[in-house]
Amino acid sequence: MNKVWKRLDTAFMYVLAALFLSPLVLMILTSMKPESEVLNPSAIIPKHWTWANYAHVLGWSEEAPFVQWLLNSFFIATSVTLLVVLFSSMAAFAITRLKAPGGNFFLGTIVAAMMVPGQLFLIPLYLILSKLHWLDTPLALIVPATAGGFGVFMLSQFMRGIPEAIEEAALMDGCTPLQLYLEVNIPLCAPAIATLGIFTFVASWNDFLGPLVFMDSIRNYTLPVGIALYQSSYYTEYGLTLATSVLATIPLILVFMAFQRQIVESMTSTGLKD
Amino acid sequence: MTYTRKRGMDAWLFMTPYTLSFAAFILVPVLVSLTLAFMQFDLTSRNSIQFVGTRNFSDALKDDYFWQALKATLFFVVLMVPCMITTGLAMAFGMNAMTRGRNTVRALLFLPGMLNVAVASILWGWFYNGEFGLFNYLLKGWGFAPKPWLSDRSWAMPSAVGMNLWWAVGGTSVVLLAALQQIPRSIFEAAVLDGAGNSALLNRISLPLLRPVMLFVVVTNTIAGFQVFGPTFLLTRGGPELSTRALVQYIYETAFNNYRLGYGAAMSWLLFAVVATFALVQYRFLKRSVA
């Protein structure tokens, strides 16, 4: 009885997963349709397969330098990820392990700041970046992104779950805090750092408002803002929009497939320590 | 004594990079926007910029569109959070009981969350399209009447929640699944030996032990719900009849379409007050029931 039920459950979950996946499959199929049949739901499989949408997107170099956007997105997302991981792990290490005076109060402040709607920061940030002469440079998208509190919050939670005995022992052995951080703490937190890294990468990759407001030149755009060019108000170039969407999503799916174990498994530790 | 003081100094050395970034790009912007909230600040008529005291706040409380946007936001939260928790929980139990392939299913359920919200909305906008969309095409094919997914005031918000569920439930269910897997088997075995039935196992063991995680999931989803912008804005532009115009969209339009930055900032702080209150109440409430 129980076995049958479990089999049924397994089958059902597979169907559910397929359902969750189907919009993505539809997106890919539709992006390969010619414009005339693009919105026609009666033929989900294209009648005439075409690469025209992709050829158009990729070949449109002057006004839509797709490869440039792709490189921008990669450069910015990678830099942001590195800095966030570095800054957040250092801060979390100081709060939970070195018991920084006022550290817990600071953590509370960070969490409170996470509740402030992001739109609120936009104009002040713009003014600050303007003063720094960082507008229309990658710095505008990289440095402010390191201020987000999620990383510190999450890593602190994770570190609190690790027994301190190991690190106390290392300290007793004459380990400096720097050694402790590099040799003991980072390896112990590797799964949580991987999760944070991937979350940060995805969030930075998908950030829309930042590049939109802080970047002026077309060649400094990131991929999502580039896509927005296609979502025009007057024209319904659906095939092109979907083709760009697919191209913008592929790198994320690759990242996800490469790291999905880490992402999913260390989400455990984030949620579990309350 | 020297040992601890040195440790404290080391600690703040480690804190420095993040603290600087936090100060420059969170603290200062917060202070600036707090100042803006008490000003009449219109970018298009700079000679009319002036301090107006609490007028922006009192204007907001008298503004029908503010209340309506707050109501729409609350509706989204009230609809989305329970759906998210129950669906996420059901999916977590479903995955937990799987005999094989759990990791694959978990990955696939999580995958939509990787998508840009703009991409997700383009897709779902087509699914939901009233006359020419996929859903109504399927409904008609199965002999049902087409539904006004986005064009009716009572349908639009649930439709937006539906898309949001597809987009974000993966993360919630993965967290809950992880928590479920951490419950030691021995507890269940002991309970079964004591003659506990399935429902007793669920109500007496699984759910109470999941409480701390539930707290995390409920609070983060609530905060995210109050800040909703992308899903509703991109899907319906706030319509029909502004019924899905959430507060963040109204703030965005006020600040960036009408250039009334002061008023926008004041409404943002009101939103912050609401979110913080909700989060605090949930935290207290769930915390107590954990203990």
Next chain:
Amino acid sequence: MGAKTSLFLLALLAVILGFARSDFSVSSHHKLHIDFWNGWTGPDGRVALEMIRQFNQENPDVEVSMQRMEWGTYYNKLMVAEVDGRGPAVFVIHASTLPRMEQAGFLADVRDMFEGPRALPTSDFDDYVLNQVKYDQTYVGVPLDIHPQGLYCNADMLKQAGFVDANGNARAPENKEEFVRAIKSMQKLDASGHPDTWGFALTLWRNNFQALIPQFDGRYMDESGNADLDCKGNVEALEFLSSLEKQHLVPPPENGLGWVGYRQKKVAMVWDGVYMLGDLKRLEDMPYIGAPIPVLGHHAGTMADSHVLCIQKTMSPERRDAAERFIRFLSEHSIQWAGAGQVPARKSVRNSAEFAKMPVQYAFSKQIPTMMYPPRTHILFELSLEIDLAVEKVMRGRATPDEALKVANKNCQTFIDRDRRERQAKP
């Protein structure tokens, strides 16, 4: 792979990408660089790019580069960039949004483009259009085109419904009786009695309603600048649309539904701007014709707007000269621009034989004598939203035209009062 190795590899990747990025920047030092911003994200933008290529070839000392983004985003961005003094040299603004930009002080005086030896002849523009760009007896921009709302029909469906001219070609309905008859005869029901094909659908419903305002002698504001949205003409105009809803001749308003349906041949007729033509041209098997909005009120009329070319305020004389050359070039070559789905602002271009060969543009241009622009107001965004809401409520059968417009009028008056209090009271 250890955590430290992965971090190191990531750092390496970031550095490499940083260098790779910079390879793409091509700069030409010896040319005057003119950046040109607009919201022409559709096929029209491709025509504009072609014209820029031509201009750059003919003017080797200048290099114009164009940036386009969706209009809503574009206006936000233009405003923010201008505030910071980093706005583009040349930019496009709708005539209806000029008041905001003018008040913000972003627009250069371009009187010299209409005076002097190389001037654009003012007689070649319609007075009504030229008045849109006039502030305090001077000009703040050059109108490039006029884009009226007009009627798009599916030619095959019209023919099937018997709307043909003497030569057997499809003929668009011209008056109220014909229009309603056309809608009814082209509507097809499915087995359950739900319309499968609609004779008519709203596109951007506020614009659809605004197209009828001049036909019923309606207006937005009274002589003293107070809101007058619930005037008799406006109510009558909305009542016509409401009568279609009551007879189930039009689907409930839904974003994008009308135009998408028209493209899918599920809607026989829509009203939309001449700029939508570019979208139709891309469809291979779309049998379309364009015509003026049928006379549904007391006389012909429609809504229109213009793309206005404006110049940044602070520029060196050399760059300013290059910018003016570029604007003059666009204006003089506006027959090319017309090909993208526009009606040129220049009368001489509209009178050319070449323009007469563009059937939709030509048909839409016949409405110029009776067209009406959106009002000159600082609260255009708020006003548009109120009109949108009023039309939406009526078309869903949730309010009478009179009720809906009264609410819109009251709200608009509040915004006008606030605007007077906040913006116009200078210290």
